Amino acid sequence: MKAIEQPGSVFLTACPGSGKTRTLTYKIARELSLLTSDKERIVAITYTHRAADEIQERIEQLGVDTSQLWIGTIHSFCLEWILRPYAIYHPELKNGFRVINAHDTERAHEALCRTHGSKLSVFDCGHYFTPSGYVINCDDWKLGKVDALLQQYWQDLRTSRQVDFELILVYAYQLIRDVPSISILLGSIFATILVDEYQDTKEIQYAILGAILKASNGKAKAFIVGDPNQAIYGSLGGYAITPAEFSKLSGVTFKELDLSKNYRSSGRIVGYFENFNQLTSKITADGEFKDFASLISFDSSTDRNALEAEIVRLIRYNIETMGISPSEVCIVGPQWPPLASMTRQLVAALPDYSFSGPGMVPFARDIDNFWYKLSRIILTEASPQLYVRRSRWAGEVIAGLDLAGVNTSAITRKSLLRASNGITSTKTDGLEYLCECFDALFAALGIDRATSPMLVEHYDAFVEGSQLRIDKLTATGGTAIAEIAMFRKVFAEKTGITVSTIHGVKGAEYEAVIAFGLLEGMVPHFKEADKIAAANKLLYVICSRAKKNLHLISEVGRRRGQNNVYQPTDILLACSFGYDQIP
Known part of the structure; x- marks a missing residue:
């Protein structure tokens, strides 16, 4: 107050x-x-x-x-x-520009990596700008090649009058x-x-x-x-x-x-993540669960090959023994690839439960793409509970049509939602379903998207990016990812077990958190300059998500290169705490 x-x-x-x-x-x-x-x-x-x-x-x-x-x-x-209002005052923007999405950027980087050296990958191309220049996130010995690659990438963008997410900030x-x-x-x-x-x-x-x-x-x-x-x-x-x-x-x-009062977690959880607090302020538990007898475990002996079975055991224990709702359980890992793989393994091992995670999202969240905005309306059902949200989305779609040069004088939020609610499709393939609904809605509104270059560009980017994402996921076993049911889950209220990266889970909260991959080189990442500070912050974020129970796993036997294996995170090993044994 x-x-x-x-x-x-x-x-x-x-x-x-x-x-x-x-x-x-x-x-x-x-x-x-x-x-x-x-x-x-x-x-x-x-x-x-x-x-x-x-x-x-x-x-x-x-x-x-x-x-x-x-x-x-x-x-x-x-x-x-x-x-958009002041582009005319910038020499690179005054003749018009198009914002590209993360998929476009990744595709451009992949193509340039092939021409600038076989040892470069898109993961080496990470960078950000400062008021005085830019910083590249790659190994020192790759800096020269990556810098040359990025210079060509930026020149290509200037030539085609394109702007990526980082350049939005630079030009602004x-x-x-x-x-x-x-x-x-x-x-x-x-x-x-x-x-x-x-x-x-x-x-x-x-x-x-x-x-x-x-x-x-x-x-x-x-x-x-x-x-x-x-x-x-x-x-x-x-x-x-x-x-x-x-x-x-x-x-x-x-x-x-x-x-400084935590209304989320038990006193025991707060006391534990205080071990990773780098500030002088003292945090106190003062919420509904402050006196809850939390279980906090740390496992540094489970082999990587037995990791799935151990996570299944912990999930079942929290849900079936502790009575925690599946929607209040979160599996956390440091990187997307092992998380996507783990998600698919858990889906197969626990067919009675539903999951939401990186291996189950058929298209990227690209809020600036017009067709992504429209898909939110098409993939959610009309209901009193969602009316305010869908009405706001409809306003964003109309604003997008205005920006694309479409006359929207006869379109209101209500008329757009009414037209969308009246559209049906029998397609079971999610992308085909969306495309058919897009066509039907534009026909109902009397709009020809072919007359708007912006709508055409956004459409091609949305469809191509979604198809590539689906192809990658189905190639690794996620065959159901292409189905319309999976598309609907993107915007549905989360009801199942969540699977997320550490960065993705920040800001969320769950009654039970199970974290794996807590290994030196991953948590913290090997590229971090100050590894002690980075490890503390990552562990602080993980542990502070939990309301009741917290389970930390540093699995054994995960390969690091050809001749080494990852070891448990040093900061976690050094933390002296009376951990619980989960029966």
Whole structure:
């Protein structure tokens, strides 16, 4: 309440389970109620689209008018508020541009890797930009080749007038830096800028937001929220800026506050993940499960070949013995490939349970693709519970049609949903089903997509990217991935056991968490510069997801190269704790 009612700018450090999302929701609602002009806007920057959707829905459920709220990721913010309105002022954008998705980027990198050296892979091409240049995430001996590859990649993008996700930030920063009137205008419109998960924000993103705040000359307030203990995106450029650093950058004076009570986990769970806390603040359990007799286990003896059976045993124990709902169980691993494989093994071993995970998603989450936006409406059923959400999605689809040059004067949110609800298809193949529904809906609306280059480009990217993803997954045994039932699960409420990476599970919570692959070189990753800090943060994130039970596994015998095997994470081995034996 103190943070919400604070009249000035706030820098809020929030421990896991402390009500951060609730605080953000009510802060946004309060700031919306304080607006005095219909020209003002509240802007909330979230790390994921999922977080933006959750916060927006919570505000709408409070009955608060969100017409003057903009909420989304920093990339969406830069596109909507900086690149599209002011592209004419940038030499690389003034003749038009097209944003490509992650699939397009990966495909381009794969092609360039083949021409720049057989020892390069798309995993070597990771990079991020700073205000002064760029950083490449690869082994030192590959830096020269990867740099040459990226230079060609960027030149190819310039030639074809394309922009990838990283360049969205670069061009937005350059426009903000070189055209001061943009910052001045935005600073006069935004009454409050809120930033969620500040510890995952990049330096170039801080620079963009800082310039806008500074140009407001004290008119715009800032509300910055996050947890430095969960800063696990360092390899992607994220870092936890200090209040003093951001104050200098933005010209804003902050009131520093913290949320240190955990309402999620038991006292035993909190006491355990405090072992990996790198801050001086003390976290206390104060929620429903604070006195729960949690089971915390650490297994460093199970062989990799017996890992599936051990995870099955732990799942059954938590669900069938402890009475925990399957939707409250999460399997966590450090990397997608072993997780996808494990998901398929668990599906076969536990046919009575449903799962959601990396091996079971037929198309990538590409929120900026028009057809992805439309698929959300087509793949969800009309129901009172989903009406507000689907209505918002319909608004985004109509905005996308406007952007594509389609006349939408006769289309309303209700008419779009009504037309979508009336479409049926007998196709059992998910992609074929979607394409048939796309055609039927556009026919019902009287729109010819062939007249819009943007719609055609987005369609080709969506279909091709989805088909390649399906082909890769079916090739490794996930034959059901192509079925329409799997497509519907992408946007359905999660009812089964969740399988996720450490990075993907951040922000979520479950009664039982089972984590495997806790091995030096994976947790932390071998490329991390400060391995001790990285290991602490990753373990902190994993352990703080659990409400009741926590099971950690450092399996034996996982190969590392041709002649070595992975060893358990050093920080985990060094942690002295009275672990439980699970019967």
